[in-house]
Amino acid sequence: MLKYEELYEILRKEKMNDSLQKIPTDFIKSFSELIHENKRNITSNGDFFAEELVRDKKQYENSMVLFKELILRRKKKLLNLVFIANETSVMKKDFENMLPFEKDLFDSLLSSVEQTDKLISMLLINEASASQVSLLITDDIEPFVGMDGESVGPFKKGQSVLLDRKVADILIGGQKAVSA
Incomplete structure (x- = not known):
């Protein structure tokens, strides 16, 4: 089971380093055991003002704060x-x-x-070339000559392509592609 001091040390190392620190793979389970043990100590102690009870409550609260801070720091590093x-x-x-x-x-x-x-790249390409249309090919297409006399294709089913609007209209009309 994890001890409060170990939790504190894990957080300290995480704070001191820019990279993610190695923590035990069973850390969450161990922390859960620590919290349950603290709760058990708090509820089983009959004397409401006993020093042990005050210490256990404080340790429970501090453990929760340390855990939340540790997870937050690790999330920031992950991002x-x-x-x-x-x-x-x-x-x-x-x-x-x-x-x-x-x-x-x-x-x-x-x-x-x-x-x-x-998506941003596709939007930029579409904005830069309004005369072109993004298509999703629905059937294999052999190479063919486009409106400008240049060779176009071949295209495979499922492929996303950017083509001249006139060529795109022909492919859509022939049910070889759909607008993407």
Whole structure:
């Protein structure tokens, strides 16, 4: 079971370092045991003003504050890692120091940021070229000659493409693509 002093030390290390610190994989379970033990000590003590009761209550309150601060700091570091990973790649050391639920959160946030970046890119491309249309290809298409005489394609089913509006209208009319 985790002790109050260990919780304090874990938070201190997290505060002192920019990177995620290694904490036991069973940390949440151990913290839960610590809290339940504190609650049990508080409720089982009959003397309301006993020194032990006051100490246990204070330790319980402090433990909750330390835990919340630790989780908040780790979330901030995770968000920072998501931004770094989106631009470069995450350092393996930091990924190894994540708890399982933090890894899930990291993956989910990174995926959301990447999708948003793709959407922004598509919007910028569409704004820059209003004469072009974003399409989702619904059937395989062999190469063909576009309106400008240039070769266009081939395209595979499920592929997203950006094409001249006139060509896009023909593909949509022939049920080979839909607007994306």
